[in-house]
Amino acid sequence: MFYREAGQFKTSYQADQAIFPIRQDLYAYIAFLAVAFIGVPLLASDYFLSTLMLPFLVLALAAIGLNILTGYAGQLSLGTGGFMATGAFAAYKLSTAFPDMHLIIVFLLSGLITAGVGIFFGIPSLRIKGFYLAVATLASQFFLIWMFNKFGWFTNYSASGVISAPPRTVFGDFYITGPQAAPVTKYLFCLSFVVLLALLAKNLTRSNIGRKWMAIRDMDIAAEIIGIPMLKTKLIAFAVSSFYCGIAGAFWAFLYTGSVEPLAFDVNRSFQVLFMIIIGGLGSIMGSFLGAAFMVLLPIFLTNAPHMVGVEISVSTLSHLEAMVFGVLIIFFLIVEPHGLARLWQIFKEKMRLWPFPH
C-alpha cells in the first residue's frame, strides 16, 4: 500500500543505478540516519551509547571488511582478529610516536598499514582456495597476535603488553579518546566514520571492481578467462578488506575499550565477525549491520530480559540460558533463511510491495 513504486519513472541512467532505486527506501534511509545522528544522541543513555552502540558500530565495520573479502570476493578468511589487532597497534604506535598527528589521520594511516599487511597475507590466495585459504589466513591471525605479544616495540615496552589510547580531541575540546571523552562524542565520531565507509563499500561493490570480485567468487576460472586479472583483483580485495578491519581494530582499542591487550583480538574475534556475516548475509553491506546487531545486541538483551520482566534467576543460570537461547536462535535463523538476515529483509520488502493485495 505504502511501498509502491508506481509513478516513479527513471529517466536517466543515474537514476536507474541509484543505491536506493525506490523513493521510499531513500526516505527511510534518510530518516534512519536522522534517528542515528540526532535521535539516538539526544535520547539514549550513556550505557546504551558506550556499551551497545559503540561495539555494534565497530564490529559492523569489521563485518563490512570481512564481507568484502568473503562475501563479495569469495576468499574465506579467518584473519580478521589479526588485522584488527594490526590496526589497533598501528594506531597506537602512530599516535604515541607523533602526538600532534590528528586522530583521523592516525586512523586512516593505520587502515592503510593494515591494508599493506593484508596484501602480504593475501598473496597465498592466488594458489590456495576455499577452506585451505581459511587455514592460511588463520596462520596470519596467530602470527600477528604472536608478533604483538613477542616484540616490546609494538607496545612501547609496556610490562604487560597492553596498549592504551592517549587522550586526543577531534576538534576543539571534543575528546574522543581518554577519560574525558563523552560517550556521545565517541558515538557520533564512530557513526560518521562508519556511515562514510559503509557508503564507500556499497559503491565499491557496485563498481567495476565489485563486479570483478563477484565474478571471481562465482567462478574463478571463468573470471580469469574473460580477462579479470586474478592476482590484482584478489589482492585489492584483501587490501580493502584489511583497511576496514584495521580501522575497526583501531576504533575498538581507541574508542570502545580505551586499552587492549593483543588477546582481545584472538581467534574468537575472527570467528565472531565471520558468524556476523554468515548470519547477516554474505555479500551484503546491510547484512553486515544486521549480523553485527544480532551478535552484539541480542546476547546483552537476553541477559537483561529476565530481570526486566521481574524474573530473578541466578547469574550463572542466566549466563547459560543466554548461550542456549542464542544458539537456538542462530540455528533457527539459518534454517529459516540460509542466506542470512539480509535476504530475510529482502523477502520482507518484496512482500510489502504487494501488501495488502498479493494477487
Added chain:
Amino acid sequence: MKLTTFALGLAAATLLGSSAVQAADAQFIGSTVYRTGPYAPGGIPWADGFADYVNLLSERDGGINGVPLELEECDTAYNTDKGVECYERLKDKGSTGMPAVMPLSTGITYALLDRVKADKIPLLTAGYGRADAADGTVFPYIFNPPATYWGGADVAIQYIASEFGGTENLKGKKIALVYHDSAYGKEPINTLKALAEQHGYKLSLFPVPHPGLEQKSTWLKIGRQLRPDYVIMYGWGVMNATAIKEAAAVNYPRDKFIGIWWTGNEQDVIPAGKAAIGYKALQFNAIGADFPVHQDIIKYLYENGKGSAKSPDIVGQAAYNRGLQQAVIVTEAIRAAMNIYGNAPVTGEQVAHALDSFDLNAERLKALGLEGLMEPIKLSCSDHQGGGHAQVTQWDGKTWQSITDWITPNEEMLRAMYEESAAAYAKEQGITPRSCD
C-alpha cells in the same frame, strides 16, 4: 516471518525503555564475577566467598554501620566485552551508584582504566591487574591491595633464595618462568629480570600460548634440556593442571615448582591427581575454614540455607578465601567512607577518598574474625598497594599446607619500579600526577 521480526523489534524496544527499581536507602554493591565460561571452576568459589561475606554482614549486622546492603552480581564469563557491559550496567544502580568495581580479570581491568577515572569509581584489583597502579599519584582511582604480580615475583625469588640458604647462593642458579602468554603472564618478567641482575641467577622464559593445553615441548625443554633449579609459573585455568602433569611426565621435581596465587587453587591441583603432591603456590591469604568468620558464615548462612556455594565444603578453599578477602577490603572501605561522610549510602568518589587513608590494622582484623587469614593493609594517597605480603603453601594431596610465614616483598626496589612504570604511562597519557602532600 514478519511476526518474528516484529517481536524482536518490540523486545528490543522494551530493553531501551525499562530500568530496574531499587531501594533508596540501601548501599549498592556490584560484583562482576565469572560463574560461567572457560575459567568458571576458579571463578565460582571466588564469587561464593565474596557473596557470602557481604550476605554475612547483612544477616549478622544488618549491613554496614546500620545501612542495609544490596548485592548484585553480573556474570562476565571472563570475557572483556561482557565485563565492560557489566560495569556500565551496574555503575549507576542503587541510590549512589556502584561504590567500587572489582573486575576480577586483568583484561577487564585494562578496559576500565579510563572509565573509572571518568566515573570516579575506585577500581580494586586484589592480586591482579596493573602492578604500577600502586603509584596513587598517577592512578588516583585504582587500588591494588593486597599484592601485585611484581611483588609476587619478588616473594617467589626470596623464597627460592631461602631454599638455597640465602640470596648469595642464587648466583649461577637457573630459574625458569613458565607463563601464560598474555598481559597477565608477562607482568613478572621485568621484576624477575631486575632480580636476576641483582642476584646473578639465570632466567629462562617459557611462554605458553592460550589456553595452555599443549605444553609437551615446553616441559621437554625444561625437564630434559635446561634442568632449572627452580620453576616459577604464572599460569591460568586449564594451563595449571596441564603444566603440573607435564612436569610429572618429565619427572621434574614438583617441590622445585612454585606458582603465583592464580595457580594455587584446589581446582588447579585436583585434576592433576597425585602428580600435584609437593607442588607449591604463593597465596596472599591463608587457606582453610578455621577462622571465626567462617564459623559465622556457616552459622548465619549455610545453616539457614542462605549460603551462595552449592555445598559448605567450598567454604575455606583458596579461591573462596580470596573472594572473601576482597569483600572484606571493599566493605571496610565503604565503612571507612561512611565514618567520614555519615551513615548513608556512599558514592564511588567518597570510597576512593576513604581508600586514600585506608587502614585495616591487626586489631580491626581480629574484631572481624579474620586474624591470620590476611595481613593488615595500610594505604595512602601515594601508596595504593599497602604491603604485598604473601606466603608459600604446598599441596599435600588433600589441602594446601602453609610452609612459610608471611613474606614481605622488597618494597624499596618495587616502589622504584612502580613509579618508573607509572611515570612512563603518565607521560604517554598526558597525565599530570596529583600532589600527595
